[in-house]
Amino acid sequence: DGGITQSPKYLFRKEGQNVTLSCEQNLNHDAMYWYRQDPGQGLRLIYYSQIVNDFQKGDIAEGYSVSREKKESFPLTVTSAQKNPTAFYLCASTPPGGSNQPQHFGDGTRLSIL
């Protein structure tokens, strides 16, 4: 079945460590997004990519990095510069067809500090 796969489901980070969250989609979607959700809060955009080898910063990009080497994959690295990484991270993608298309989400990765 087509969908968006995020892994791992749970991740723990040690002080000073970089960690990478995986997001893979087999929907042939061009645009992909990373969001962060804190308890009781909405989703805040970290990075997004409309096409391969191109991406833009969202509203809270500091302390994060991404790459988009393949259409199917949009990994997010949480660097040691992100001092408060504990959150629920959601990856999303949008089908082609213009701005009326909704975003569809993966199941998320829950990141905690050890």
Added chain:
Amino acid sequence: QKEVEQNSGPLSVPEGAIASLNCTYSDRVSQSFFWYRQYSGKSPELIMSIYSNGDKEDGRFTAQLNKASQYVSLLIRDSQPSDSATYLCAVRYYTGANSKLTFGKGITLSVRP
């Protein structure tokens, strides 16, 4: 900064009642509006999208859009305990050649059996 406000809540209704969820947004040129449902610990799932002024119905759900007043609402008829969740309003904003969704903080709905 583009804003999406969901200020009412949490909301509690008895089973079978109508639940009304409201959302306001700041950018008049926005064209696309979405309602997502998010169960505790899960990712958001799309339940309604609306693009034109007026009402759009899908089963027990009705989305209402008023672009002049810059609000979008979601009505849930015959509310069920399984509707208990957080409902996120999302508005698509344009930034040059790109567009992105901005989400409200959500309204938590509890349906009492």
